[in-house]
Amino acid sequence: MTDVVGEPVARVVKAPAGATGVTRVVNAPLPTQYGDFEAVGYQDNDRGDEQVALVYGDIQAEGMLVRLHSECLTGDAFGSTHCECGPQLITALREIVAEGRGVLVYLRGHEGRGIGLLAKLRAMKLQSEGLDTVEANLALGLPVDARDYRVAAEMLRDLGVRSVRLLSNNPRKRESLERHGVKVETQVPLLIPPCENNITYLRTKRERLDHYLPHLDAVVQSS
Template identity: 70%
Template sequence: MTESDGAFRGSVRPSGVERVVDVQLSTVHGDFVAIGYLDRNSGEEQMVLVFGDVEREGALTRVHSECLTGDVFGSKHCECGDQLSAALGAIVQEGHGILVYLQGHEGRGIGLLAKLRAMKLQAEGLDTVEANIALGLPVDARDYQVAADILHDLGVQSVRLLSNNPLKREALLRHGIKIADLVPLLIPPRAENRSYLWTKRDRLDHYLPHLDGVAD
């Protein structure tokens, strides 16, 4: 995966975030600095976990969309909770890195209740793309401007992005984040989420080579 330059066009980028508080946060993975931000545009409260010196080239970075069902309740329907844990572990093992946890991204940006309605449609036979469309909602409504503003505020030179989603990479590039590499974050599939993962691969262009040969 090649290096790309996402240099911001223009001299000074006005930030849409305000850094509110920094505090040490001990987790099962390691000791991070938790930094709280206010998104001035949406009013959302955002948080980032920082480990080690990140003002360097190629800081290992996960931009993680909130997923209450996966991150908190351990849903087997998706791989979000496993990805969150794996990303934090990888950052600690690397010795430095960033996890941006994005509120307002539930259900690829459609919100919690709409996501639950979409999950019900999926249980009835639609895939995750078809379910959103059936509800009259965007397939992916997420915006990554706030993530870019946070990374700029942290002073990162470039990131190695922990993601399987090329659209996330493209969005961060558009917002002026230099991507040194796209690092896959592959989680072994479960029987409960194989169909969901195949849809992400086949219809949303996620890089999921570990699904090759996985039987239904």
């Protein structure tokens, strides 16, 4: 197969009919401003999503530093200060590089805690009118958190990662990884300084979604 200028075009690897789990499709070098990663692309055979893990260094050891990062177009790409997702992504990549090895699993299909981009934008509009992030999802008749981390566990197992130090403030990520067979040795907080635009959102995550955010105490006391 060739493209319009006669150069070879990579063929898409498809899983066999009826396959479940994930299929590794491609490994490719991915130099970034934070360090030189290897991007490992997967097909989720159950949902059809394309997924990617960024691998840094030799990960064939116990207790790998791992970040499960839920897709957030507004925060990761547009730099929204409504959430802390963009700074968390950058900080996680930097911490993995500083560690010398680790994995960041970037989970597509997780936009808006799994409700999708347009529903997330509708929820953000409701939040601008006074609802918190939990109330907004419920007002739309949507789950508070619809994310599933099964595919992340399957990707980690395919990479040979059996136990992790999990970069996360969310206890549900730890619970889900362990339920799907990946041992979490410890949970490493990923705390980003709050700003005026996200302090209410972060407080709700701590108070209603059990996220570990102790650094908000000083902000709460001074508000």
